[in-house]
Amino acid sequence: MGFDYHFGVPYNLEDIQKVYIENTGIWGLQSDVLTPYGNNWYGQKNGTIQPYIGYDAPQRVTEEVMNVTTDEAIAWILDRAGSSQPFFMNFASVAVHNPIEPTPLMRGTSAAGLYGDFIQDIDHSLGRLMDALDMIGELEDTVIIFVSDNGGATYNTDTPQKVAEDAGLLLNGNIRGDKAQIWEGGFKTPFIVSHINGKIPQGVTSDRQVSTVDLYATLADYISGETNNYRREGIDAIDSSSFKDALLNPTTSTYDRPPLVLRSGKGRKAIHFDNNWKYIEYFEEDSASDAHLLNLNSDPLETTNVISSNPAIGNKGQSLLDTIVNATGGSVY
Numbered sequence: 174m175g176f177d178y179h180f181g182v183p184y185n186l187e188d189i190q191k192v193y194i195e196n197t198g199i200w201g202l203q204s205d206v207l208t209p210y211g212n213n214w215y216g217q218k219n220g221t222i223q224p225y226i227g228y229d230a231p232q233r234v235t236e237e238v239m240n241v242t243t244d245e246a247i248a249w250i251l252d253r254a255g256s257s258q259p260f261f262m263n264f265a266s267v268a269v270h271n272p273i274e275p276t277p278l279m280r281g282t283s284a285a286g287l288y289g290d291f292i293q294d295i296d297h298s299l300g301r302l303m304d305a306l307d308m309i310g311e312l313e314d315t316v317i318i319f320v321s322d323n324g325g326a327t328y329n330t331d332t333p334q335k336v337a338e339d340a341g342l343l344l345n346g347n348i349r350g351d352k353a354q355i356w357e358g359g360f361k362t363p364f365i366v367s368h369i370n371g372k373i374p375q376g377v378t379s380d381r382q383v384s385t386v387d388l389y390a391t392l393a394d395y396i397s398g399e400t401n402n403y404r405r406e407g408i409d410a411i412d413s414s415s416f417k418d419a420l421l422n423p424t425t426s427t428y429d430r431p432p433l434v435l436r437s438g439k440g441r442k443a444i445h446f447d448n449n450w451k452y453i454e455y456f457e458e459d460s461a462s463d464a465h466l467l468n469l470n471s472d473p474l475e476t477t478n479v480i481s482s483n484p485a486i487g488n489k490g491q492s493l494l495d496t497i498v499n500a501t502g503g504s505v506y
Contacts, residue, residue: 176263180245186238186267186274192230193241202230236274238267243298247305254309264302268294269325273333288337313369316395320385321362326352349475353438355453356475360435371395372421379423382430382445383416390415432493444494451475452490466490 180200183190193200208227233241246264253260268275268291275290279297283289299319306312325344328335334344350356364383366373383391393399394415411431419428432446441456443465453465466480466487480487 178249180249181242181265182233182238182267186235186270187272189225190228191225191233192228193233199228199230202228204229235272236276236280239276239294239298242267243301246302250302250305251309253311264298266295266298268292268298271326285340285342286333286336288333289340289342291333315368316371316392317365317367318388319363319365319367322385323352324350324354324359324362348473355435355437355441355443355456355459357451357469357473359437366420374421374423377423379419379426381416381419381423381426381428382433382448383419384414384430384433386412387414387416387430389413391417391420395420432497434494434497442494442498444490444497445469446490446493447486450486450490452480452487452494454491454494464491 178196180193180195182188183192183194190199192202206229208229209224210227242264246262249262269288273287273291275287275294279290279293280287281290283293285292303312303317306315326334327338327344338344345351345358345361348357348361350358352359364385367375369375390413394417400415414431416428416430419426429448430445432444435443435445437443437456437459439456439458441454441459443451443453445451449468449470451465451467451469453467455464456462463478464480464487465475465478466483467475467477468479469475472479
């Protein structure tokens, strides 16, 4: 099963196709003629700038993609007016991915340069989608989840991200690391859930650890009361864990996420376990190549490797990681 309808970009904002995709094909495609044109500043390969692929179809204007995709999503929502059928929408924002190109409406409106402006495009887009839900009378009955897929990418050179940081915008807060790294800056992201007519309290926060992979089990539990977790067959490894209790009781919940495996862009793995421990495997390709054991309660900035003073806990982390990574098969129970 998949989506009933899809409209978006084929990869990311910097892809060389420069078209929109509708369902399984190129939106507005007229013929099979290809005309290479222009240069993709972001898509260098082996030091060579790659030409865009000129399909015979409407070409995207980078700074308008947020508006176009939001307009299409709103039209889809408005088509649901009067329907008694529940619906699901996944709106994958192209902001704030490179190239950093905010819409004309938001350009120059923040105090953090183009990157800050682009963030405001996300806020504006979400507000428009919520207004559309309100127009069809479904805002208060809709579960809205706002989340990022990974931490932000930071740069030491003169980029919009660096300009934003110099202006005081901490892309990943004050924690260590960023996108594609094994440190917490690569994984800790905004995660906001709202359901006005539901039982989720408004305006409160929770310190419970959750993962986006847990949305499968959590939504099944929240919507229909299915309390199954998604496990690997034969071992106590949970791929998706319901955190409904943390949603309903954010200030009092004692929900403790089962061991959670993380992976860096290079392939280095880590595991969160026993509430506060993080074990990072030895990985020769990283500068900090040694195996690490970190106590995230006492050391949230991940500055101190305590594996030498806690060998038994380090061994447990490695054992849990090996068991989960090497497991095959799956079941729900």
